[in-house]
Amino acid sequence: MTKVQINYYDGSQSEKTLTDEEIPFPEGKLIVSRTDTDGIITHCNQAFVDMSGFEKDELIGQPHCVLRHPDMPSAAFKDLWDTVKDQGKKWRGYVKNLRKDGSFYWVYAVVVPNVRDGKTVGFASIRRKPSRTKINELTETYKAMLAEEKKA
Amino acid sequence: MTYTMTVSPDFSPDYIAGWYIFNTWLQKKTGEGIHLKLYDSFDVQRKDIIDDKIDLIFANPYEAAMLIREKGFLAIAAPADKPDEAVICVKDDSDIQTVEDLKENCTIAMADDPQVNSVGMIMLEPADLNAKNISIEKQKNYVLVAKNLINETAEAGFFLLDAYDNMSKFVKSQIRPIITSEISVIRHIFLVGPKLSNKAEDIRALLNDMHNEDKGLKILQSLGFEAWENQTQEDSEFMLDLIDTLSD
Incomplete structure (x- = not known):
């Protein structure tokens, strides 16, 4: 077990305890959640609850970055928010998520703005099982990005 | 005036009679003339939707995007x-035994069902398979x-789970499922077109109450x-957002 400090994209920080245990993505399922325009979780499905390790009540009302794993570079999330919030476009990418117990799981995530009557009212994030080849590629890429961020 | 109702071409042939009886029931309940037109091809049905020839439809979720966002249909009910x-x-x-056992250049058989095929392709992604590195064998129906x-x-x-479940014991004994989706929110929906929009809430109430009468059930x-x-x-909007995320 390792204690680490996580620096969030919005400038806040928190301390987490990590394990190196990977939890496999549930076969055939999609992990679904919705946030408001500030990234606060408003809805989530049972697969999201099961994989996060939190209770549903602990998730609703929390910022989505509660799942942020310290191995993920800030630049990935900046790109996500720039794409969906500022440009109103779909974002897709591979993400390593942190569970409540400190273990982790990988997903292929697609995030879309929820546009109603021409106005963005929130965002939906749909995660599916990623390819192991892509995870291996991205693990190296994210390591390099994190190293750059630490230098800066 | 007579309106036209149709059903997604992927419905099971076992339900043809049921849809005609449903049409008669709906005509009686609404007092409107409704003609049921069935198609065996998504393309032909789509052309008639584009040409504004359809007023009521039990639609495949992938058709719902066009019906709601481009043609002004209202979603009112789902099974x-x-x-x-x-x-x-x-x-x-x-x-x-698992999806990951499938390798590049394998052949995947599928019917003409955009929803099933899209979810099927997503379930192949963990094996690094996509439309460019597999061979696709398109069939007219799930038996083929x-x-x-x-x-x-x-x-x-790829099979619609409902179609797989309804296959004969003989066929099912010769094939084996390796993965089943559990997405839950994607489903066929019943929609009312713009010409009947003033009746939409009446039809919604009729359908929501239908199971409470013996004949309806x-x-x-x-x-x-x-x-x-x-x-x-x-x-429906959320279902369409979700489908949108599955399209790449």
Whole structure:
């Protein structure tokens, strides 16, 4: 077990305890959640609850970055928010998520703005099982990005 | 005036009679003349939707985007507890146990169902398979997809779970599911077109109450489900957002 400090994209920080245990993505399922325009979780499905390790009540009302794993570079999330919030476009990418117990799981995530009557009212994030080849590629890429961020 | 109702071409042939009885029931309840027109091809049906020839439709979720966002249809109901799930099967004695056992250049059999095929392709992603590195064997129906597996002309096949469940014991004994989707929110929906928009809430109330009368329940059972469930516009918008995320 390792204690680490996580620096969030919005400038806040928190301390987490990590394990190196990977939890496999549930076969055939999609992990679904919705946030408001500030990234606060408003809805989530049972697969999201099961994989996060939190209770549903602990998730609703929390910022989505509660799942942020310290191995993920800030630049990935900046790109996500720039794409969906500022440009109103779909974002897709591979993400390593942190569970409540400190273990982790990988997903292929697609995030879309929820546009109603021409106005963005929130965002939906749909995660599916990623390819192991892509995870291996991205693990190296994210390591390099994190190293750059630490230098800066 | 006579309106036209249609049903997604992927419905099971077992339910043809049921849809005609449902049409008669709906005509009686609404007092409107409604003609039921059935199609065996999504393309032909889509052309008639584009040409504004359809007023009521039990639609495949992938058609719903065009119906709601481009043609002004209102979603009013969906079969209760009957999401559209997909299943990938292989021949029963195949060595393939998981999706990851499928390799590049394998042949996948599928029917003409955009929803099932999209979810099926997503379930192949963990094996690094996509439309560019597999061969696709398109079939007219799921029985022919099963035949591809049994005859070993395809390594795997995509099925609508409902279609798989309704296959004969003989066919099912020769094929084996390796993965089934559990998406839950994607489902066929019943929509009312702009010409009937002033009747939409009446039809919504009729469908939501249908299972409470004996005759209504029997008709629903002849369509393969037990009740309609209210489908709000937001339910449909969210389903379309979700489908959008699955399209790449």
